[in-house]
Amino acid sequence: MEFSEWYSDILEKAEIYDVRYPIKGCGVYLPYGFKIRRYTFEIIRNLLDESGHDEALFPMLIPEDLLAKEAEHIKGFEDEVYWVTHGGKTQLDVKLALRPTSETPIYYMMKLWVKVHTDLPIKIYQIVNTFRYETKHTRPLIRLREIMTFKEAHTAHSTKEEAENQVKEAISIYKKFFDTLGIPYLISKRPEWDKFPGAEYTMAFDTIFPDGRTMQIATVHNLGQNFSKTFEIIFETPTGDKDYAYQTCYGISDRVIASIIAIHGDEKGLILPPIVAPIQVVIVPLIFKGKEDIVMEKAKEIYEKLKGKFRVHIDDRDIRPGRKFNDWEIKGVPLRIEVGPKDIENKKITLFRRDTMEKFQVDETQLMEVVEKTLNNIMENIKNRAWEKFENFITILEDINPDEIKNILSEKRGVILVPFKEEIYNEELEEKVEATILGETEYKGNKYIAIAKTY
């Protein structure tokens, strides 16, 4: 099955996201999908909290003059901003934008908060919905008109060096985040012509989807003093001078959910990393006539044993076990426990791993230990498998050869790395190879230009 077909199919069958809302690019996170989202963003929230970031919440509406204040920034967004023009039947004096991103509201407030160097650093984040009037083809959780989940962090510092270090911290946080989810990535410095509107430079994380196209899954921007000059975020330095704050910002969106689905899934359905699986262990009682009671009793006993430590569910629906197996395989539950009369007699428990589709038995007494070990094992395995596929998608060439590149990108696809040379690193190269330059990247110790077909 072709990837994009598989992807739409799985969103529906695993009950992740319903696309049938009557606005293009807007849909519904269903309860099962919502839980994946919740556990996933809980990971990044913890990483940010631990590293001294504060969560806050800023307004969704931005007055036109505020959004337009930074010239580069507004140029980058004006074609895709939704505008509110009326309240009730009244025409508004000033048009209001639905935030496409929140630099302008946040930096307007930062000006009010920053007076002296001791007010800095500020490290703040919010998890909100943002909006883009996409004219391109929309795709669920990948290219949305309502980005339902945007985790955006914004920082301000008193020195350039501190802002540089903040970029490094952000990259290291995002690495931990994607490593926790087993999502492989290539980090590159985006070319000048593709950086964030208003930034000094942009660092980006790209992963590779099963169809060989790259997906930008995170960005980290060093904003220098561009925004602080525009928004007058001025502080008194230790020596009594005035300076503008040095800023960074970095974001992650619903695309991380799309990546969890796409990167780990297989032809049978989802394979969820245990850490974000709404159900980590599903118990399926195998009911045989006359044995109903002892089977259900044992199922409940196992449930009680596991529930303090794992997210566990008993499937007691009145349908064939085969259908239950299938449902939970589609939904990517990492581990299944089958409870049948024979096993009960032998004091054994049958387990099934979704990632390898293997069945195996353990002694009842070892259950807790084995479940924990197996879940860790599943995580390791799906992470390694994902990185292996990722590495296989990378082709290193010794020099630029447009025809060869076009060829690889239409057959094998993935990312092509060519040794970095200043003289070829320009926008024309994109035309020559009919693909996107992701940017400069380090790969196994060498510096390359990364080229790919992107989402």
Added chain:
Amino acid sequence: MEFSEWYSDILEKAEIYDVRYPIKGCGVYLPYGFKIRRYTFEIIRNLLDESGHDEALFPMLIPEDLLAKEAEHIKGFEDEVYWVTHGGKTQLDVKLALRPTSETPIYYMMKLWVKVHTDLPIKIYQIVNTFRYETKHTRPLIRLREIMTFKEAHTAHSTKEEAENQVKEAISIYKKFFDTLGIPYLISKRPEWDKFPGAEYTMAFDTIFPDGRTMQIATVHNLGQNFSKTFEIIFETPTGDKDYAYQTCYGISDRVIASIIAIHGDEKGLILPPIVAPIQVVIVPLIFKGKEDIVMEKAKEIYEKLKGKFRVHIDDRDIRPGRKFNDWEIKGVPLRIEVGPKDIENKKITLFRRDTMEKFQVDETQLMEVVEKTLNNIMENIKNRAWEKFENFITILEDINPDEIKNILSEKRGVILVPFKEEIYNEELEEKVEATILGETEYKGNKYIAIAKTY
């Protein structure tokens, strides 16, 4: 100090919410305020999850024709809906509303999900921002143009009885919620002319603010089949007939945060219920020359002991202890521990309760136990105190006397209860008493009409 002045002042000084954003009725949840919000909504989230509700997330934009589908509903909202008319420079074919509430998007989807009676009940909720183009005077966290936090639950059932029971369940969940926060309430059935647009009837929770005006803090609506008929949410009954779903919905907003602040606070600042306090225990080292090390060491020792169980913070800023005390009193930290050289010598610890402003000493060995007990005690105490003030605000009259009512409502204020009589229960009564009829209510076993000045 007058209440509304106190309220604005405390929002600023305790760093809850910054009103200086350049759109009326839109502001910023600051980190400290955000944490209160987060812990508060975590309580309701748990209560809903435990009672079989599923969290989901629906689009923020609503096409005009969808919003206008239910006639009563749109009439109730059309004057205060924000309209998006443009995407970039393109005028949209269909205007899009910013959700004022989500009946229409959610019920559009429910139609797609419901086919047979076994698809019911559906009990779903989301926590989102909603928008009202308020023409009235706005107030932070009370009357906003962007309601930053709206927890709305929506249910569909196969029988009228089940929907009735759902209303009861919702009321009992909200009781538990407000009880956990120590917020007193009067529950009443809103009069016909004040029910939710499109509902059969509306049950509401009102609390009383320190200025004697009531504040609606939660509503529960029985929607009957009004919306299901409009949105064609049709199911096959067990007997093979077709019927329309029976629906309810119920909501809670940022007003609960305003209530926590207003109900429990005093002239010194906030008094936070420990369960939602971002810092439950603050440790203030009392530094004396030559004793710096032993004091800081002991402070850290206490911190390490408490941190597994409580949200604890050491204030090691280089400022006078008196200023620290003041800061944390304003921010409503329930319990303060003062660590000084003398106490260390005597193996004692000095504690300070924010609610009673009492200082007392305990043996070091009893610390954990006393902290836990005192926090529970503080919760009990502020809850009882709040209910006492609330009861004092209630005046029971034997009959309607407009002058007397006007008099009470301009002097003592609060809520007036008059024995329920069908013949006086109408909109004209509101004009006569120059106040709002909250509705029919039961109070200590009797049925009354509740009258008040409202927010």
